[in-house]
Amino acid sequence: MTTDINAENLADSPFDLLKACIHCGMCLSTCPTYRVTGSEAESPRGRLYLMKHLDMKHRGAESGTQTNERITSATGILPHLDNCLGCLSCETACPSGVQYGELLFKTRKDWVSHPRTFWYPLQRWVKQLIFSHVLTHRKWLVSGRHFYKLLQRFGVFSWLKRLTWARSLPWVGPALALAPVIPHRYKPLHPGLSFGNTSGERVALMLGCVMDAVYNHVHWATIQVLVENGYYVYIPEQTCCGALAHHAGEEAIARDLAQQNLVSILHSNPDWIVLNSAGCGSTMKEISKQFAGDTVFEEKAKHFSEKVVDIMVLLTKKPLRPMKKRLSMTVVYHAACHLQHAQKVRLEPEAVLRQIPGIDLIPLSEPELCCGSAGIYNLEHPEISADIMALKRLDIIKTQADVLVSGNPGCLLQFAAGLRPQTTEEKPIAILHPIELLAEAYGYRGYLPQ
Amino acid sequence: MDVLEEAILEQFRTAVGERFVLSSPEERLVYDCDGCVLLKAIPQAIVLPKTTEEVSAVVKICHTHNIPFVARGAGTGLSGGALATEGGIIIALNRMDAIIEIDPVSRTATVEVGVVNAWLNREARPYGLFYAPDPSSQSACTLGGNIAENAGGIHCLKYGVTVDHILGLELVLPDGDVLWVGSQTRRIDGLNFLGTIVGSEGTFGIVTRAVVQLLPIPVHIHTMLLAFDDTAAACRCISAIIQRGIIPAALEFMDAFTVNAVNQAFSVGFPDSAEAVLLIELDDKTSLGLETSLEELLSVVAPFKPSQTQHAKTEEERVQLWKARKGAVAAYGRYLPAFYLHDCVIPRRHLATVLAQIIAIGQRHDVLIGNVFHAGDGNLHPNILFDPDNQAMMTRVLKAGEEILDACLTVGGVLSGEHGIGIEKSAYMSRLFTPEDLARMAGLKRLFDPKNLANPEKILPHRSSCGENNTATSISHPLFTQHGAWI
Ligand SMILES: Cc1cc2nc3c(=O)[nH]c(=O)nc-3n(C[C@H](O)[C@H](O)[C@H](O)COP(=O)(O)OP(=O)(O)OC[C@H]3O[C@@H](n4cnc5c(N)ncnc54)[C@H](O)[C@@H]3O)c2cc1C
Numbered sequence: 001m002t003t004d005i006n007a008e009n010l011a012d013s014p015f016d017l018l019k020a021c022i023h024c025g026m027c028l029s030t031c032p033t034y035r036v037t038g039s040e041a042e043s044p045r046g047r048l049y050l051m052k053h054l055d056m057k058h059r060g061a062e063s064g065t066q067t068n069e070r071i072t073s074a075t076g077i078l079p080h081l082d083n084c085l086g087c088l089s090c091e092t093a094c095p096s097g098v099q100y101g102e103l104l105f106k107t108r109k110d111w112v113s114h115p116r117t118f119w120y121p122l123q124r125w126v127k128q129l130i131f132s133h134v135l136t137h138r139k140w141l142v143s144g145r146h147f148y149k150l151l152q153r154f155g156v157f158s159w160l161k162r163l164t165w166a167r168s169l170p171w172v173g174p175a176l177a178l179a180p181v182i183p184h185r186y187k188p189l190h191p192g193l194s195f196g197n198t199s200g201e202r203v204a205l206m207l208g209c210v211m212d213a214v215y216n217h218v219h220w221a222t223i224q225v226l227v228e229n230g231y232y233v234y235i236p237e238q239t240c241c242g243a244l245a246h247h248a249g250e251e252a253i254a255r256d257l258a259q260q261n262l263v264s265i266l267h268s269n270p271d272w273i274v275l276n277s278a279g280c281g282s283t284m285k286e287i288s289k290q291f292a293g294d295t296v297f298e299e300k301a302k303h304f305s306e307k308v309v310d311i312m313v314l315l316t317k318k319p320l321r322p323m324k325k326r327l328s329m330t331v332v333y334h335a336a337c338h339l340q341h342a343q344k345v346r347l348e349p350e351a352v353l354r355q356i357p358g359i360d361l362i363p364l365s366e367p368e369l370c371c372g373s374a375g376i377y378n379l380e381h382p383e384i385s386a387d388i389m390a391l392k393r394l395d396i397i398k399t400q401a402d403v404l405v406s407g408n409p410g411c412l413l414q415f416a417a418g419l420r421p422q423t424t425e426e427k428p429i430a431i432l433h434p435i436e437l438l439a440e441a442y443g444y445r446g447y448l449p450q
Numbered sequence: 451m452d453v454l455e456e457a458i459l460e461q462f463r464t465a466v467g468e469r470f471v472l473s474s475p476e477e478r479l480v481y482d483c484d485g486c487v488l489l490k491a492i493p494q495a496i497v498l499p500k501t502t503e504e505v506s507a508v509v510k511i512c513h514t515h516n517i518p519f520v521a522r523g524a525g526t527g528l529s530g531g532a533l534a535t536e537g538g539i540i541i542a543l544n545r546m547d548a549i550i551e552i553d554p555v556s557r558t559a560t561v562e563v564g565v566v567n568a569w570l571n572r573e574a575r576p577y578g579l580f581y582a583p584d585p586s587s588q589s590a591c592t593l594g595g596n597i598a599e600n601a602g603g604i605h606c607l608k609y610g611v612t613v614d615h616i617l618g619l620e621l622v623l624p625d626g627d628v629l630w631v632g633s634q635t636r637r638i639d640g641l642n643f644l645g646t647i648v649g650s651e652g653t654f655g656i657v658t659r660a661v662v663q664l665l666p667i668p669v670h671i672h673t674m675l676l677a678f679d680d681t682a683a684a685c686r687c688i689s690a691i692i693q694r695g696i697i698p699a700a701l702e703f704m705d706a707f708t709v710n711a712v713n714q715a716f717s718v719g720f721p722d723s724a725e726a727v728l729l730i731e732l733d734d735k736t737s738l739g740l741e742t743s744l745e746e747l748l749s750v751v752a753p754f755k756p757s758q759t760q761h762a763k764t765e766e767e768r769v770q771l772w773k774a775r776k777g778a779v780a781a782y783g784r785y786l787p788a789f790y791l792h793d794c795v796i797p798r799r800h801l802a803t804v805l806a807q808i809i810a811i812g813q814r815h816d817v818l819i820g821n822v823f824h825a826g827d828g829n830l831h832p833n834i835l836f837d838p839d840n841q842a843m844m845t846r847v848l849k850a851g852e853e854i855l856d857a858c859l860t861v862g863g864v865l866s867g868e869h870g871i872g873i874e875k876s877a878y879m880s881r882l883f884t885p886e887d888l889a890r891m892a893g894l895k896r897l898f899d900p901k902n903l904a905n906p907e908k909i910l911p912h913r914s915s916c917g918e919n920n921t922a923t924s925i926s927h928p929l930f931t932q933h934g935a936w937i
């Protein structure tokens with residue numbers, strides 16, 4: 001065999017990862033943005049092709065030689081990469097093993113300061129502010145939640161929604177369309193709290209900020225189910241997981257947050273680090289990649305990643321204690337992309353759900369399809385996001401299920417808005433986190449809608 | 451080629467909507483090739499219609515302004531068929547993705563052409579039906595692309611290729627008129643154009659809808675894997691099976707290199723010490739019938755001494771086997787970033803000799819060749835792997851490709867089993883056909899497309915120089931000499 005042919009040589013640097021793409025197109029039909037726009041430039045294969053050109057231009061510029069005389073420009077290419085959800089459905093589909101996520105996030109990081117539009121620098125500044133100063137302060141988030149509830153109480157949102165000019169504002173308009181009705185119960189959780197018998201395996205529960213601010217009751221359900229199953233659950237010192245910053249290419253912020261979590265959570269000596277938010281979970285699981293090659297943190301990060309586990313996966317590690325209550329209902333499970341594609345968690349959630357007495361799980365036709373939420377994608381790209389939701393909606397409504405469950409706050413928010421009945425005949429569908437059904441089945445109350 | 455002028459783009463926008471006319475440099479760049487990365491041509495714009503009416507309106511604009519147009523499905527084609535080599539626009543049909551009707555009583559489906567092959571199967575399954583032609587790319591390729599290429603697949607040995615399953619179709623002619631060909635039944639009155647249009651690679655116009663036949667999913671299926679220490683023995687085994695008159699639903703060959711790639715990609719645990727692996731599937735309406743043919747098959751196989759025989763025990767195992775087989779070509783991406791894939795069909799009795807020649811050619815030119823193919827049909831798929839950035843390797847690859855083609859044609863083979871002629875093989879057409887034959891084909895094309903706007907330059911050798919070039923077996927490969935620098 002020839003000497004210049006060597007699979008290892010190809011995978012040396014992230015950009016050689018690009019070579020793994022052989023342009024076969026097997027990933028196209030699973031890509032939500034390709035499905036709704038029809039454009040190859042909004043497909044994984046097209047984006048990889050554009051990344052390749054960006055890389056060639058970049059290298060040409062660096063070495064002083066313009067190797068690539070093509071007609072494209074970075075300003076023209078980057079919006080197509082920004083339009084990507086990062087759902088990684090294409091990674092699941094690709095037989096050639098292309099590490100699309102690696103490539104996308106690396107490119108976004110390298111080009112994060114390149115202005116695509118006139119407003120881009122301002123937008124970036126606002127995002128940076130939110131990522132590093134708002135999401136990281138639990139107090140702000142909790143106050144934000146209370147303020148939001150207050151506005152909701154006085155009907156401010158429904159009033160704003162009637163104003164055409166407000167609806168047409170970027171970010172604000174799409175946010176109004178989503179504006180979730182936040183549940184009333186809020187029982188604060190803070191570092192230092194612990195539950196269950198200290199003899200059980202030690203579970204450090206990571207709260208995430210969106211999950212805690214909007215769906216705080218999901219944490220309580222998680223704690224209840226874990227304690228029922230003999231675990232000792234505690235809340236360690238922690239901050240935002242940094243997923244949003246990471247996906248936006250703000251690597252410095254993401255790394256700083258990751259480091260804080262790494263140190264404080266490992267210090268508490270957990271057996272498991274549990275998350276009930278798929279988005280945060282996938283970022284936490286990948287911490288080891290972020291610190292690869294770091295002299296101080298590499299080992300620690302590896303250790304940390306090994307302990308990170310999604311709640312539904314942890315529940316498959318041991319046989320579940322028997323559940324007391326029958327829940328007679330039909331349920332569809334929406335697999336969050338950050339579980340099924342990023343964390344490759346495919347079978348466990350449904351395996352756990354099937355053990356709940358009385359539940360009838362109905363399969364979706366296109367279980368791999370994203371909901372279009374993707375962090376703040378739905379705020380930044382409302383049109384594509386809504387089109388994806390419309391596809392997803394058809395598939396879900398067809399099942400006539402009573403309940404939809406999904407293990408990610410982003411999906412839950414998106415569905416809360418996107419699955420509102422559009423006609424009076426349409427049957428309303430309840431939207432829950434899977435762990436809420438388990439908590440109910442263990443006899444806890446108040447998770448199911450009346 | 452430059453972008454189309456604004457006034458014409460504006461007409462397209464009126465026809466299909468603002469969002470669905472792509473004209474920026476970046477949007478055009480990504481349409482410069484299909485599944486075959488050897489050949490590249492940037493279109494002047496891309497139009498994404500949603501309905502037959504929109505397609506017709508777009509084609510009419512092209513007709514008026516003499517703009518060539520090229521249909522495109524998913525762009526998984528392997529012969530450069532979906533490239534705008536003569537300039538003009540690409541009309542991509544992937545947004546026309548509605549399954550209009552599945553009729554379980556007459557066992558037919560009416561579909562728009564942008565429907566992905568695997569989606570039709572997904573929707574037909576609840577009725578106990580399936581659409582038989584299953585190209586390995588079925589999870590992505592469109593039925594329109596399948597019709598245009600007359601695609602085949604693993605299960606086509608028993609069930610026939612695309613043309614055997616198309617009952618009728620709607621064609622937008624190159625002047626924008628809409629024509630229905632065929633019917634809802636298996637019989638057609640008058641001249642039967644159906645067989646002409648299926649496989650015409652978009653050179654007669656754009657197919658927008660089709661009525662396809664569905665078959666009942668076979669109830670009793672047995673899938674197995676045979677490993678051999680000797681490639682020739684595996685080939686002789688194939689010939690023996692065919693000679694005995696057994697028609698398996700599928701009979702596929704993989705060489706050791708492919709087995710390795712597939713093991714890496716899918717962790718299927720194929721025997722990696724084997725020189726060759728055959729995947730065989732039998733199906734039957736009754737379990738008794740299945741048992742009888744299985745027994746017969748095993749007795750035919752025994753003298754060739756397979757080193758291992760594995761039987762799929764569950765449906766999951768079976769699905770996994772085929773998933774690995776269908777992902778094989780793409781799994782080569784784990785070794786080198788691109789492949790050049792030939793698609794010759796040879797008389798089956800020559801399998802062993804030609805395969806040995808292919809292996810020798812690979813060694814002589816120091817290139818990696820993976821062989822994975824539809825053995826039952828004698829449809830070879832030698833995949834020559836390459837790195838487009840490595841010029842020296844490219845030259846060796848093209849040379850090897852040409853020699854392989856030679857070897858196949860010498861034993862009486864044909865150029866393409868299922869991937870079509872496109873642009874990539876058009877230069878070789880005069881090897882197989884006399885100038886008179888080719889002139890007759892061109893005459894038929896003119897009948898449908900007098901202005902030569904529908905996918906021009908495909909299938910038929912276009913320029914007078916082709917005929918001269920392709921007889922030369924020098925490094926001046928026809929692909930390059932004919933069109934200048936493609937890469
Ligand atoms: C990994 C891999 C495996 C493959 N395996 C197989 C296989 O097993 N069997 C097989 O047969 N092929 C196979 N192919 C080749 C390819 O998938 C088929 O040729 C497929 O039919 C192309 O469909 P498409 O939608 O991608 O068409 P495209 O590539 O977009 O187009 C192919 C041709 O069809 C024309 N066309 C497309 N749509 C229309 C339309 N609506 N009307 C008129 N003309 C149209 C185009 O102009 C072009 O000439 C494989 C390809 C890959 C990458």
Ligand code: SF4
Nearest residue numbers: 021022024025027094
């Ligand atoms: S499936 Fe993989 S190799 Fe094929 S085009 Fe997509 S990313 Fe590239």
Ligand code: SF4
Nearest residue numbers: 031084085087088090
């Ligand atoms: S990550 Fe999702 S949206 Fe982005 S290219 Fe892949 S499939 Fe498409």
Ligand code: SF4
Nearest residue numbers: 208209210240241243
């Ligand atoms: S969900 Fe995760 S990334 Fe998102 S804001 Fe909360 S902790 Fe940060």
Ligand code: SF4
Nearest residue numbers: 337371373374410411
């Ligand atoms: S919100 Fe859910 S479905 Fe949507 S991108 Fe995130 S994980 Fe995927």
